[in-house]
Amino acid sequence: MMPPETDSWFTPQPPARTPPDEAGQARHPRTEEHGAQWFEPAGDDPSEDAGYAPRPVGHGGYGPAPDGPRSADEARAVQEPRSADEARAVELAPYRIPRVPDTGWDPAPSxxxxxxxxxxxxxxxxxxxxxxxxxxxxxxxxxxxxxxxxxxxxxxxxxxxxxxxxxxxxxxxxxxxxxxxxxxxxxxxxxxxxxxxxxxxxxxxxxxxxxxxxxxxxxxxxxxxxxxxxxxxxxxxxxxxxxxxxxxxxxxxxxxxxxxxxxxxxxxxxxxxxxxxxxxxxxxxxxxxxxxxxxxxxxxxxxxxxxxxxxxxxxxxxxxxxxxxxxxxxxxxxxxxxxxIPARGTxxxxxxxxxxxxxxxxxxxxxxxxxxxxxxxxxMNESPDTDxxxxxxxxxxxxxxxxxxxxxxxxxxxxxxxxxxxxxxxxxxxxxxxxxxxxxxxxxxxxxxxxxxxxxxxxxxxxxxxxxxxxxxxxxNGPDSGSLMGVLRANATPQGHYLTEVDGLPEYYLGGVSRPEQWVSARAGTDYQDPAGVRHQGQDGTAAAIRDGYFTLVVLDSTAPAAVTKVITEAVESSGRYRLIAQFTSTTVDSGTYRVFLMH
Structure with missing residues (x-):
């Protein structure tokens, strides 16, 4: 515990009472402690009161002022002007305040x-x-x-x-x-x-x-x-x-x-x-x-x-x-x-x-x-520097x-x-x-x-x-290919030939029971040579191959180009070699009705 007599910022001190001066007025305690640095004299001319000079000499404004009134020489020394070096030493500050920017942030890259x-x-x-x-x-x-x-x-x-x-x-x-x-x-x-x-x-x-x-x-x-x-x-x-x-x-x-x-x-x-x-x-x-x-x-x-x-x-x-x-x-x-390519959509x-x-x-x-x-x-002119x-x-x-x-x-x-x-x-x-x-x-x-x-x-x-x-x-909404792949997997053989309007999916998912070259894209047409040695290409080749029973399976999709589907449907019906073994509608909007024909 701090001793009782110790003065501290944490120890409240009672205000000091000062005796009145010769005029009968009480002097301020700060005046008693620091001299005339804190207050100017009541008169118009500070030199009239030698005891309360504006700037005490000898202690630099810090510490208690000398006791008693000042002499005439001391008062005269206070009023004399300082030299240029002394004035410069007092006026110059030890630091310089920088220029305040217009904004608190800089919009430039950083x-x-x-x-x-x-x-x-x-x-x-x-x-x-x-x-x-x-x-x-x-x-x-x-x-x-x-x-x-x-x-x-x-x-x-x-x-x-x-x-x-x-x-x-x-x-x-x-x-x-x-x-x-x-x-x-x-x-x-x-x-x-x-x-x-x-x-x-x-x-x-x-x-x-x-x-x-x-x-x-x-x-x-x-x-x-x-x-x-x-x-x-x-x-x-x-x-x-x-x-x-x-x-x-x-x-x-x-x-x-x-x-x-x-x-x-x-x-x-x-x-x-x-x-x-x-x-x-x-x-x-x-x-x-x-x-x-x-x-x-x-x-x-x-x-x-x-x-x-x-x-x-x-x-x-x-x-x-x-x-x-x-x-x-x-x-x-x-x-x-x-x-x-001409427009093919509908x-x-x-x-x-x-x-x-x-x-x-x-x-x-x-x-x-x-x-x-x-x-x-x-x-947006957020900063005046970027106008x-x-x-x-x-x-x-x-x-x-x-x-x-x-x-x-x-x-x-x-x-x-x-x-x-x-x-x-x-x-x-x-x-x-x-x-x-x-x-x-x-x-x-x-x-x-x-x-x-x-x-x-x-x-x-x-x-x-x-x-x-x-x-x-x-x-x-992708194609519901699960049911379709199940039907094709059950009827595919390693030696068959297959015509499909659903490109890519059979070749990818049925790789274990067939080879990609066995599947022919109906959209691209067929390069086919009939038993008489006549070569047919495109949709004409597709129709000729169907009539001759070249394809084991024929897969139709209602979302395929209508012209292609029409050629295949007419060839299947006229050949008499194929029967419909599966027909179901996809539950998604990107696919339509699937029909699977098997040659018999």
Whole structure:
């Protein structure tokens, strides 16, 4: 315990009483303790009271003042002016107060902002992976085609085994690019392994999209755009779908990222993006509409930094480089053939556009709103240090129109072809380009300094709910192939020949009782030589083979092209060699009625 006589801040002390002065007035205790430093004299002239000088001399203003009144010499010394050195020593402070900034934060890029953005991006990728991995179903016909062709292409590349399946003609791309990857995955872990490869490509696409948007706008728009893109139906489904679309979208994103990365570099550096753009077109012919968007992006991103002529030259150089990579493989001719196939679907343009609105309508509206807001004002002016306009309104208009047009182009092409069979996968190419503007739209909706964060959360939750429901329905609405495979497995033999309108599934699931070359795709037609030595090809060959009883089983699907089904049905009825052994309707919307005929 502290002694009683010890003075401390924790020991209250009674106020000191001071005796009155000669005038009969009590002196303040602080005056007794510290002298006249604390109070000025009551008179107008401090020199009149020598006992209470403004600045005591001899003790520097600290400690008790000398007792008794001051002498005239001491008072005179107080009033004399100090020398220049002494005045400077008193006036100068031992530190300097820095200039106060206008804002408490800096909008310029910094390591802290980058690491926060990367942390949020990691969370987005985790959500995307979880949404894709929750989808689980049997292989779809398009997946089965890639898996069968991939196995045979992988065997051909490894030991020179010839490819025997006619499904190779249904691969919408070079068969030796993506299918071997799918074959590697299916050999390792079945259809799940092939789907995991697509998931890796989808996650890389989202990462590249984040970096692309950050370079075009900022970190906030980048994380909002990536978060919205990651929960779309096309992103979630393609990310767990054994088809070349995931790889093609990733290559398009890589090309766009390289274009923005080299915007300020010499013109020739844009050729770094040419191989990625060419590979995207080679992997999936449906990615060709993305190439004009890449050319426009090369022009728009370089214009403010390099000028008009170098920007135009940059775009032309990218186009020539892409075509130069594709020419040795004959891809331009194959792409032209694929693009000029006449419309084969029977759907109306209105129903196709309605499906596009359901799959990407809200996202496209966000992108258009972001483009309009970006054209009107480049920044939200959160900081007074960033009021300067760095991009002209013409450049902002061109960028917004280009990215939004890409989102509308894919549905328009499918409406022209009267078919939406694979639009749920191809629409992802347009959503990729619209994502940066969708991120801008969400940030403008939230407002400066996160004024309305609830609006951004509401929009993202709505996109998440739509993506969850639509992706689940897409996998649930796949073909109900279990009953069909049971009937085919019971009647297949190692020596038979089979005609099917359900491509891919029998070859993949019945590999233990048949070989892929035993199954003939009814959509591709048959190359058949009759007993008289006459060779028939296409649908004429299919009809001749049925009349001669060449096929052991004939499988029809009501969703196949009507012209093909009509030829087969007439041949089966006229031959008198086949009887119907199974007929059932699939419970899903993507498949119709299956009919199985067995030769007797």
């Amino acid at each position: 390591p802290r902002r980058r690491w926060i953005g990367r942390g949020l991006l990691f969370g987005v990728l985790a959500i995307q992976a979880a949404l894709s991995l929750r989808l689980n179903s049997a292989a779809h016909p398009d997946e089965a085609v890639s898996l069968i062709v991939g196995r045979q292409e992988l065997a051909r590349l490894s030991d020179g085994t010839a490819v025997t399946t006619d499904l190779i003609h249904q691969v919408t791309g070079l068969p030796w690019l993506y299918p071997p990857l799918a074959g590697f995955g299916v050999n390792a872990s079945g259809v799940f392994g092939a789907r995991l490869i697509s998931l890796v490509f989808a996650l890389l696409t989202t990462t590249l999209l984040y970096s692309l948007t950050r370079r075009l706008f900022n970190e906030r728009a980048a994380i909002c755009g990536a978060g919205a893109y990651a929960v779309l139906q096309s992103t979630v489904v393609v990310g767990f779908y054994a088809a070349p679309d995931a790889l093609a979208v990733m290559l398009v994103a890589l090309a766009a990222w390289l274009i923005t990365l080299t915007a300020r570099a010499p013109v020739v550096t844009v050729l770094l993006a040419a191989p990625a753009a060419a590979l995207a077109a080679a992997v999936e012919y449906a990615s060709v509409p993305a190439l004009p968007v890449l050319l426009a992006l090369a022009l728009i991103t370089a214009w403010p930094h390099r000028g008009a002529l170098p920007a135009v030259l940059r775009s032309l150089l990218l186009g020539l480089g892409t075509v130069g990579v594709l020419l040795p493989f004959g891809i331009p001719a194959a792409v032209w053939t694929h693009a000029t 759907q109306s343009a209105g129903s196709i556009l309605l499906a596009a609105v359901q799959w990407g309508g809200l996202f496209t509206v966000l992108a258009i709103a972001g483009a309009v807001a970006y054209v009107r004002r480049e920044r 300067a306009v760095t991009a002209s309104r013409l450049r902002r208009t061109a960028l917004g129109a280009t990215l939004c047009a890409a989102a509308l182009l894919i549905p328009a092409l499918h409406a022209y072809q009267n078919s939406s069979a694979v639009m749920f996968r191809h629409i992802g190419f347009g959503m990729l380009f619209a994502a940066p503007l969708a991120g801008v739209g969400i940030t403008r909706l939230v407002g400066a300094h996160f004024r309305h964060p609830q609006l951004g959360i509401l929009v993202w939750v709505a996109l998440l709910a739509l993506g969850l429901d639509q992706a689940a329905l897409r996998f649930q």
